[in-house]
Amino acid sequence: MTATIEEDFELELRSLPGVVNVGISHLESGEVDAVVLSIRNQDPESVRESAVQVASLYFPDASVILEEAGAPAAVRTGYMARISLTVAEFNEHDGISEVHLTYAGRTGVGRAGSGPLIGGAEATLAALRDLGYVIPFYLMGVTKVDTVIGCSVIVAFRSLSADDDRMGIARAEGDLVSSAKATLDALNRYVTMDPDRQREELGAGGGPDDRGDEAQPPYEYE
Amino acid sequence: MADMGSGEIDSTGQLHEPWVFLTMLDQMSTNEVNIGFIYSVLDLLARRYRLNDAVVVLRDEALGTQAFRLGQKSLMNDSPANAATVPGVFCEPDVVPYVVRDVVRNVCQLALTLHLARHSADHDPLTNIANRRHFDTALRNAAVQSARYGWAFTLVLIDLDGFKAVNDRLGHAVGDDMLRSFGWALRRSVRSGDTTARMGGDEFAIILANAEGTEVLAFTERLRALLVSLPELDFSVGTATSPGDSTDPAELYRIADARLYEKKGIVLR
Numbered sequence: 212m213t214a215t216i217e218e219d220f221e222l223e224l225r226s227l228p229g230v231v232n233v234g235i236s237h238l239e240s241g242e243v244d245a246v247v248l249s250i251r252n253q254d255p256e257s258v259r260e261s262a263v264q265v266a267s268l269y270f271p272d273a274s275v276i277l278e279e280a281g282a283p284a285a286v287r288t289g290y291m292a293r294i295s296l297t298v299a300e301f302n303e304h305d306g307i308s309e310v311h312l313t314y315a316g317r318t319g320v321g322r323a324g325s326g327p328l329i330g331g332a333e334a335t336l337a338a339l340r341d342l343g344y345v346i347p348f349y350l351m352g353v354t355k356v357d358t359v360i361g362c363s364v365i366v367a368f369r370s371l372s373a374d375d376d377r378m379g380i381a382r383a384e385g386d387l388v389s390s391a392k393a394t395l396d397a398l399n400r401y402v403t404m405d406p407d408r409q410r411e412e413l414g415a416g417g418g419p420d421d422r423g424d425e426a427q428p429p430y431e432y433e
Numbered sequence: 434m435a436d437m438g439s440g441e442i443d444s445t446g447q448l449h450e451p452w453v454f455l456t457m458l459d460q461m462s463t464n465e466v467n468i469g470f471i472y473s474v475l476d477l478l479a480r481r482y483r484l485n486d487a488v489v490v491l492r493d494e495a496l497g498t499q500a501f502r503l504g505q506k507s508l509m510n511d512s513p514a515n516a517a518t519v520p521g522v523f524c525e526p527d528v529v530p531y532v533v534r535d536v537v538r539n540v541c542q543l544a545l546t547l548h549l550a551r552h553s554a555d556h557d558p559l560t561n562i563a564n565r566r567h568f569d570t571a572l573r574n575a576a577v578q579s580a581r582y583g584w585a586f587t588l589v590l591i592d593l594d595g596f597k598a599v600n601d602r603l604g605h606a607v608g609d610d611m612l613r614s615f616g617w618a619l620r621r622s623v624r625s626g627d628t629t630a631r632m633g634g635d636e637f638a639i640i641l642a643n644a645e646g647t648e649v650l651a652f653t654e655r656l657r658a659l660l661v662s663l664p665e666l667d668f669s670v671g672t673a674t675s676p677g678d679s680t681d682p683a684e685l686y687r688i689a690d691a692r693l694y695e696k697k698g699i700v701l702r
């Protein structure tokens with residue numbers, strides 16, 4: 212199957228500067244009735260002029276309609292929200308760590324056993340998932356390291372499906388808070404945006420690593 | 434379409450029901466995949482998950498960000514990917530496992546890449562008409578049909594007059610603009626089913642299907658009329674007709690070339 216005339220038509224329209232999508236509507240007879248171009252960051256008149264020229268080569272009777280695609284996702288308010296670690300408690304009685312994270316008015320709660328170090332990391336992971344994030348990692352290990360400036364906690368995560376390890380480090384008041392913050396540090400690339408959008412982006416396969424926008428701090432501590 | 438099963442993923446993110454892989458691989462192995470394939474994949478996804486809407490956003494080096502929406506629709510403002518600037522699959526409702534969306538996005542990216550690669554291999558980037566490689570194949574096919582069934586066609590070779598002087602005097606950017614304009618005029622002048630190509634430099638070739646004598650004249654008149662706003666752009670034409678002159682592509686080319694140069698007052702040795 213070689214490209215049909217309509218496919219070549221669409222490809223040529225898509226190659227016009229600023230065109231991000233091409234919609235084609237047909238008459239009942241199957242002839243092309245109209246093409247709708249979604250454009251972004253481009254002068255509509257120059258695009259229209261070029262598009263009309265292209266259309267005249269393929270489907271001279273088709274009308275050309277332009278629409279502005281929406282604002283870039285980066286300016287949406289959801290991107291400006293941050294994850295906050297609001298509660299990190301360890302219950303010595305039952306050995307359960309509890310972590311609360313908030314994001315854009317929502318709270319995710321996670322609980323885990325195994326002490327404040329492992330439990331802190333596991334509980335943070337659970338809280339992130341409770342917020343709706345897809346975190347395709349499991350906890351591999353937690354360790355404490357003495358440094359000249361104090362005692363830091365290092366956590367290591369391994370990907371569920373690929374050979375991809377993530378490590379995070381933090382130094383804070385107490386093992387649980389350190390462990391929770393180290394977990395956020397390790398997974399920061401997975402929590403830089405709204406959970407819904409993050410799931411969509413993970414669906415894209417590239418993962419947040421590919422976005423190149425790491426200048427934006429992923430979370431804040433309280 | 435047969436029931437594809439649940440397609441659920443387990444806690445390790447593995448897709449148990451590989452319908453999406455199998456269906457797509459099946460289509461890809463039996464077709465030359467073009468951008469139309471992307472719409473069929475979205476359609477498949479929509480039927481499988483009973484989606485109201487689906488958009489795949491891809492990124493290509495040459496085209497930039499490109500969105501494809503279910504039903505070949507434009508994004509409009511109600512589209513789930515209206516503001517998307519990152520590649521991905523956006524569904525309404527959002528029920529498609531991310532592993533499936535990952536596969537869909539990659540397959541669609543592949544389809545777009547294949548289409549663009551094939552287009553680049555066959556087209557002249559400046560004028561967006563066929564290149565010599567594609568034209569030679571088309572000429573061979575036309576000659577075979579002509580020899581076998583007696584179908585007539587005319588090979589037209591065109592050479593721009595004084596193009597080198599224009600290029601030297603006004604610069605290559607102006608020369609390129611002129612070539613683009615000529616390419617566009619050529620495309621406007623031919624009928625559906627004809628083949629136009631830039632053979633290199635300022636040489637163009639056309640296969641006019643089912644055309645002889647008067648049809649060729651009508652074609653050159655259409656072309657001249659479209660170029661009336663560019664008086665500095667004139668051209669010479671040489672033609673050869675199959676099966677009248679020959680049914681051998683090389684011989685047709687030689688005859689048309691000789692006639693072209695004859696009109697330009699150049700004797701070929």
